[in-house]
Amino acid sequence: MSKLLVSPSPHIHSKDSTKSLMLDVVIALMPAVLCSFVFYGWREIVLMLVSVGSCVLLEYGITRYMLGKASTIGDLSAVVTGILLALNVPYTTPWWVMVIGAIVAIGVAKMTFGGLGQNIWNPALVGRVFLLVSFPTYMTTWSQPQGLFGADAVTGATPLGVIKEGLLQGASVQDLMGDYSYSQLLFANLGGSAGEVCALALLCGFVYLCVRRVIKPWITLAVFATVALTSLLFWGINPARFTDPLFNLLTGGLILGACFMATDYVTSPMSVKGGIVFGVGIGFLTMMIRYFGSYPEGVSFAILIMNSVVPLLNRWFHQKKFGRK
Amino acid sequence: MGNRTFSIGGVHPHDNKISRECRIETLPIAPTVYISVAQHIGAPAKPVVAPGDKVKVGQVVAEPGGFVSAFIHSSVSGTVKSVAPRADLAGNPQLCIEIAVDGNEWAEGIDTSDTLVKDIPADNKAIIEKIRLGGVVGLGGATFPTHVKLSPPPGSKCERVIINGCECEPYLTSDFRTLLEKGEQVVIGAAILRQVMGNVPCTIAIEENKPEAIAHIKEVIAKLGYEGIEVMTMKMMYPQGGEKQLIDAVMHRQVGSGALPISVGAVVQNVATALAVYEAVQKNKPVIDNSVTVTGACFPHQANLLVRVGTPLRYILDYLGGLPDNAAKVISGGPMMGKAVANLDAATVKGTGALLILTEEETRRAPETNCIRCGKCADACPMGLEPFLLNKLAKANDVEALEANAAQDCIECGCCLYSCPAHIPLLDNIRMGKGAVMGVLRARAAAARAAAEAKK
Numbered sequence: 137m138s139k140l141l142v143s144p145s146p147h148i149h150s151k152d153s154t155k156s157l158m159l160d161v162v163i164a165l166m167p168a169v170l171c172s173f174v175f176y177g178w179r180e181i182v183l184m185l186v187s188v189g190s191c192v193l194l195e196y197g198i199t200r201y202m203l204g205k206a207s208t209i210g211d212l213s214a215v216v217t218g219i220l221l222a223l224n225v226p227y228t229t230p231w232w233v234m235v236i237g238a239i240v241a242i243g244v245a246k247m248t249f250g251g252l253g254q255n256i257w258n259p260a261l262v263g264r265v266f267l268l269v270s271f272p273t274y275m276t277t278w279s280q281p282q283g284l285f286g287a288d289a290v291t292g293a294t295p296l297g298v299i300k301e302g303l304l305q306g307a308s309v310q311d312l313m314g315d316y317s318y319s320q321l322l323f324a325n326l327g328g329s330a331g332e333v334c335a336l337a338l339l340c341g342f343v344y345l346c347v348r349r350v351i352k353p354w355i356t357l358a359v360f361a362t363v364a365l366t367s368l369l370f371w372g373i374n375p376a377r378f379t380d381p382l383f384n385l386l387t388g389g390l391i392l393g394a395c396f397m398a399t400d401y402v403t404s405p406m407s408v409k410g411g412i413v414f415g416v417g418i419g420f421l422t423m424m425i426r427y428f429g430s431y432p433e434g435v436s437f438a439i440l441i442m443n444s445v446v447p448l449l450n451r452w453f454h455q456k457k458f459g460r461k
Numbered sequence: 462m463g464n465r466t467f468s469i470g471g472v473h474p475h476d477n478k479i480s481r482e483c484r485i486e487t488l489p490i491a492p493t494v495y496i497s498v499a500q501h502i503g504a505p506a507k508p509v510v511a512p513g514d515k516v517k518v519g520q521v522v523a524e525p526g527g528f529v530s531a532f533i534h535s536s537v538s539g540t541v542k543s544v545a546p547r548a549d550l551a552g553n554p555q556l557c558i559e560i561a562v563d564g565n566e567w568a569e570g571i572d573t574s575d576t577l578v579k580d581i582p583a584d585n586k587a588i589i590e591k592i593r594l595g596g597v598v599g600l601g602g603a604t605f606p607t608h609v610k611l612s613p614p615p616g617s618k619c620e621r622v623i624i625n626g627c628e629c630e631p632y633l634t635s636d637f638r639t640l641l642e643k644g645e646q647v648v649i650g651a652a653i654l655r656q657v658m659g660n661v662p663c664t665i666a667i668e669e670n671k672p673e674a675i676a677h678i679k680e681v682i683a684k685l686g687y688e689g690i691e692v693m694t695m696k697m698m699y700p701q702g703g704e705k706q707l708i709d710a711v712m713h714r715q716v717g718s719g720a721l722p723i724s725v726g727a728v729v730q731n732v733a734t735a736l737a738v739y740e741a742v743q744k745n746k747p748v749i750d751n752s753v754t755v756t757g758a759c760f761p762h763q764a765n766l767l768v769r770v771g772t773p774l775r776y777i778l779d780y781l782g783g784l785p786d787n788a789a790k791v792i793s794g795g796p797m798m799g800k801a802v803a804n805l806d807a808a809t810v811k812g813t814g815a816l817l818i819l820t821e822e823e824t825r826r827a828p829e830t831n832c833i834r835c836g837k838c839a840d841a842c843p844m845g846l847e848p849f850l851l852n853k854l855a856k857a858n859d860v861e862a863l864e865a866n867a868a869q870d871c872i873e874c875g876c877c878l879y880s881c882p883a884h885i886p887l888l889d890n891i892r893m894g895k896g897a898v899m900g901v902l903r904a905r906a907a908a909a910r911a912a913a914e915a916k917k
Contacts, residue, residue, distance in 0.1 A: 141790040146875030253831035406836040457845040459715035
């Protein structure tokens with residue numbers, strides 16, 4: 137011992153790191169990922185590998201060769217983006233479309249703004265919406281799940297898509313709803329993005345994140361409550377024109393979006409109060425798009441719109457300070 | 462309902478109380494001691510001895526340099542060698558009285574026996590004077606002169622005395638050992654404090670990780686038959702021992718920004734201070750020694766030592782076998798708020814409560830990465846501040862915004878930096894910002910005073 141280290145306090149640090157938090161998110165996503173593999177088979181596995189691989193490689197390439205900095209892929213945030221992006225598209229999406237999605241997500245939505253922590257919009261959702269408007273055919277040709285090693289897919293439409301289409305042709309919700317049961321929705325979806333296949337798997341992941349204190353539940357609960365209340369109101373007024381609350385909670389990307397994308401640290405408000413306003417906004421916008429918009433599904437758009445408002449919410453809502461009014 | 466704690470923020474570092482079984486052991490007196498004249502908050506004391514003077518244990522060697530200041534006594538008997546600046550533990554020069562030790566002769570009137578003196582004098586003024594003459598300061602770390610704290614400004618009223626036995630910093634065990642081994646003295650000290658403040662109720666707050674101390678103090682209170690003193694078991698949470706946090710936890714009252722605890726009717730004193738009050742009032746013994754925890758996972762000899770004030774740190778460490786090779790950092794105090802020692806030749810002061818030895822691995826800071834806006838710093842901040850925001854404002858040197866966002870309320874507990882997953886040096890930057898705001902506040906107060914004078 138020759139010299140002593142001298143630095144300001146505190147002299148110890150918690151075990152948390154960006155990497156450990158992101159690893160928890162990856163673990164939380166695993167039930168949903170495994171379900172998607174089981175329901176959709178090898179094509180989903182390939183898609184997942186392409187998505188995660190291109191996200192990680194892109195971030196490595198951009199940080200090392202374009203910015204000339206140390207690579208940041210070790211924090212695992214690119215892996216999370218890759219998984220979420222793959223869970224947000226149908227398993228029938230061609231691999232090259234997946235790569236384009238990754239370029240938009242990592243290259244445009246994340247690294248252009250300065251990398252992790254600097255982006256305004258959730259990268260995976262920007263990638264997803266870009267694909268939705270650029271390749272509507274691939275993105276809306278939803279397929280019936282055939283299972284691991286199953287036969288080729290039978291193409292169909294999502295429940296939300298069927299109802300939107302049906303309503304436009306003058307049918308009533310009750311007629312259209314006859315084909316679906318809630319338990320089917322809860323345990324195995326009837327077509328949609330890969331990550332929407334099993335609501336229960338997603339909720340398990342959400343509970344894991346809350347228990348590990350990676351996220352707080354308020355944003356997600358605010359989204360669910362708002363969706364339930366808004367749809368209860370409209371459904372109560374006209375059940376023939378509007379779908380019921382339970383159906384709206386269980387369909388589409390609502391659970392995936394509310395549990396994993398709306399709660400993204402970077403693009404959600406810092407305070408609990410701000411988070412609740414943020415969640416209410418997402419829930420309300422989702423229902424408006426579902427009921428009155430031209431797209432059958434609105435979660436992605438709702439989250440991206442509310443992402444844009446986050447800086448304002450951070451300015452308006454602060455913590456309660458000790459001993460101050 | 463669970464045990465009480467404060468209402469905002471806090472973190473749960475591992476408590477690492479590895480020296481909890483070590484009885485308080487008296488350290489042999491060092492051959493030379495160095496007694497600083499700045500051992501308390503406020504004006505430094507003025508030396509009243511000169512080189513060549515003979516001094517006894519407990520003899521005054523420096524007198525208060527102002528109202529907020531304290532007496533300083535010789536902790537040893539011997540000859541004053543010099544009164545000169547000497548490097549303190551950070552390496553800054555500090556006026557010190559160097560005394561070469563010769564024997565262990567105590568000044569007149571000090572009761573050095575072990576007899577417990579239970580009868581508390583009735584005259585409160587005389588008690589406060591004894592506390593002042595005994596050089597008692599807050600030994601929890603802040604070293605604020607105790608007699609000042611016990612003389613609240615006119616108009617304010619004390620409603621409860623809180624004895625702080627939380628010892629929420631990891632590793633530290635000296636207060637815990639004091640509660641176990643000198644519980645009677647601490648409780649009598651608490652009784653003196655509550656009597657002085659007007660026979661108000663008194664709460665001895667102890668965290669739940671010290672069940673032996675909680676049981677022992679309850680027993681002692683029952684045995685001594687004191688009424689109005691209770692033990693409150695607190696949840697384990699850092700920084701519960703912070704004055705404002707403890708008042709919030711015990712009384713559910715929040716001291717306002719810049720205000721004193723007395724504004725909500727509270728007076729908080731640490732366990733070691735209660736013991737010092739007992740010794741000063743009942744035994745005429747001034748503050749000349751204190752319990753120091755010497756600990757660390759890499760350190761071979763954990764100990765709680767009774768150390769004379771002014772003992773060089775190197776002497777303490779050498780007594781326990783010296784620093785191990787893998788020791789990288791010596792901290793005076795706990796790992797969350799303690800100060801890193803730059804100079805092992807520095808001497809202990811009244812407020813020295815611990816020497817913590819950490820290896821490089823234990824204390825290493827990971828490289829800073831991007832803020833991921835997780836808000837963990839804001840969740841951890843016990844003052845309800847937003848460290849991520851203050852960090853940015855401090856970097857931009859935006860003093861106005863720092864003040865608006867209450868940087869001056871920061872208690873520097875370290876919870877933000879401790880919990881940041883991106884390892885951003887939040888507190889380092891916020892400290893600088895807070896310093897800038899405090900400068901502005903002081904200048905403003907001075908200008909206001911000057912304006913008031915001019916009006917007269």
